[in-house]
């Protein structure tokens with residue numbers, strides 16, 4: 306998250322969505338680099354995560370700029386008015402997420418999209434999975450991950466770069 310937050314700082318975002326925010330570790334990293342008056346919205350479909358994340362944001366003094374919403378990302382994005390400066394996506398695993406088009410559509414031109422979980426692509430390419438991904442994501446996890454990467458790379462509205470270590474991808478919205 307330190308690298309993601311440093312990339313975010315380069316575009317001085319005033320509005321950020323954190324998809325799959327969990328307990329808000331990523332959300333608070335992003336909240337730590339924004340200027341006063343900015344908004345970081347964390348989204349997660351686990352209501353317990355959302356209530357705990359809300360309490361943590363208050364405890365660490367970020368309540369003025371952080372807001373959490375509970376629900377499936379694809380549903381919550383429908384309620385959000387764009388454009389936003391940045392989206393961080395941790396709400397996917399081994400397959401194209403249902404929210405892909407809505408997510409990209411909300412980012413302003415020149416805005417930033419960061420995506421984690423690309424260790425799956427590294428493992429698909431090397432053929433040496435560091436975990437039993439099939440038990441989380443099905444036997445075809447390598448194919449679905451590679452297909453998602455290829456789809457992202459071929460989108461005309463994104464300019465995507467992958468890093469191997471740490472295994473994240475970042476994209477600029479064209």
Ligand SMILES: C[S@@+](CC[C@H](N)C(=O)[O-])C[C@H]1O[C@@H](n2cnc3c(N)ncnc32)[C@H](O)[C@@H]1O
Nearest residue numbers: 325326327330331349350351376377378395396
């Ligand atoms: C790896 S964890 C979150 C980590 C978090 N970003 C952090 O930095 O601590 C992924 C989270 O995404 C949530 N999630 C996964 N798919 C989702 C979806 N489609 N809609 C909403 N939440 C989702 C899960 O409930 C889980 O809390």
